[in-house]
Amino acid sequence: MNEDGTSVEAIAGEIVRGYMREEPREKDGMGKSKQEVNKLKSVNQGLIDNGTEENRECVGIHGRISSDRMREYLQLYLVVGSVDCKEDPVKVVSEALEGGATLVQFREKGPGSLTGEARLELAGRLRALCHSAGALFIVNDDVELALAVDADGVHIGQEDEAADCVRARIGERILGVSAITACEARSAIHQGADYLGIGPIYPTSSKKDARAVQGPQVLKTLRAQGIAAPIVGIGGITAARAAEVVSARADGVAVISAITQADDAQGAAATLKREVLRALASSSSASASQGSEA
Ligand SMILES: Cc1ncc(COP(=O)(O)OP(=O)(O)O)c(N)n1
Ligand SMILES: Cc1nc(C(=O)O)sc1CCOP(=O)(O)O
């Protein structure tokens, strides 16, 4: 509850309704024309429109997201908070979406991060941007914030609230869980995870309390141990390393610095996306030719 007696949910509702009322509009908050927004949507395949039936399918009205759909959204996953960005986070996210990011996680944590209404407002703003571009919007750690801004889902780690409790609180929204062992992965899936975040694959400077570096081998090992769930690799991933991560059988890559610290966030996202798509195509043609030899 705020000092004036308004609840966080009420403020969030107003913010989110404000964005939803205004869309679609001739120009969005970033000054994009309808044509530009449509172009963004076509960059992001598997599209959702804010407030349409197709959008609701992704966020839980029609049941949990399918694994196939989840895999598509994991292709280029931007994890972002205001402290990660060299520039205005709204600009960074907008450019990343233009470059082809398919999912954005709002991870507003650490020294200097936003709190209270500013945090809520930024979350609402990024959610609206993501939906305008046909991307998903997920909140890190904070279930209350995710529900307040009507996010598509929540990402939690092994040290956060238990996955089954979060699943109960978020209904059919998307649940992502961090894991590195097959035991953690199986338990997360059993408790309702829709995808797994596996890392750090490489050394990272973006998370001070990251676990030991795993290398891409962890992905192959998990697959060999029968973990078939949608997986995104995270930690130290750059455009030069993205193909290696996907070839090790991740469905996509999650990055902070490769986009938020780039001079050209759109270009960085586009290059990452191209590498991911190229690696996915060559993995699927390799498995098709293995199948035809069998
Ligand atoms: C996609 C993705 N994978 C892993 C993480 C890390 O989550 P967690 O271990 O809970 O650490 P914090 O991000 O909360 O510091 C993630 N955020 N996203
Ligand atoms: C948020 C996060 N989680 C990690 C994990 O290993 O679970 S690594 C990480 C930070 C990723 O940032 P960058 O792309 O800049 O390395």
Ligand SMILES: [Mg+2]
């Ligand atoms: Mg966490």
